[in-house]
Amino acid sequence: MSQRTLVLLKPDAVSRGLIGEIVGRVERKAGWRITALELRTLERATLETHYAEHVGRPFYEPLIEFMASGPSVAMVVEGERVIEGLRTLAGPTDPIAAAPGSVRGDFGTVVRENLIHASDSEESAEREMKIFFPHLSN
Numbered sequence: 001m002s003q004r005t006l007v008l009l010k011p012d013a014v015s016r017g018l019i020g021e022i023v024g025r026v027e028r029k030a031g032w033r034i035t036a037l038e039l040r041t042l043e044r045a046t047l048e049t050h051y052a053e054h055v056g057r058p059f060y061e062p063l064i065e066f067m068a069s070g071p072s073v074a075m076v077v078e079g080e081r082v083i084e085g086l087r088t089l090a091g092p093t094d095p096i097a098a099a100p101g102s103v104r105g106d107f108g109t110v111v112r113e114n115l116i117h118a119s120d121s122e123e124s125a126e127r128e129m130k131i132f133f134p135h136l137s138n
């Protein structure tokens, strides 16, 4: 089942020079393709839309500040079961609980600065692709 998903390499991943490392892992998965990719510092308004489900949580404000603190890479990845696959490649939210071999497990220690975002469902993927790549057609 071919799918599309929205991936962000967060400002910590970019500032630590891990773009190539993470993009390389995505590219090496058989049959997955990067079909959109952009490096930019994300606007607060964009991030507030993206993280709307977390409004009011104690980590919300620091999360938005962190995500706006420097450039991120936004990309769309297409391929077989790519939504579930990118979540596996990323690892669970808490990098200390994430297995070595996953991006968060290999490179992270802090829950907020956990390097990567990947859509968690088909609905989220459709919603999030429109936020970061509004010009993309279906």
Ligand code: UDP
Residues within 6 Å of the ligand: 059, 063, 092, 093, 111, 112, 113, 114, 116, 117, 118, 120
């Ligand atoms: N986050 C945080 N503190 C928390 C939970 C989450 O700073 O206690 C941040 C973390 O960067 C995470 C993002 O908020 O990736 C979104 O949280 P979500 O639960 O959607 O996790 P994800 O789907 O990214 O694993």
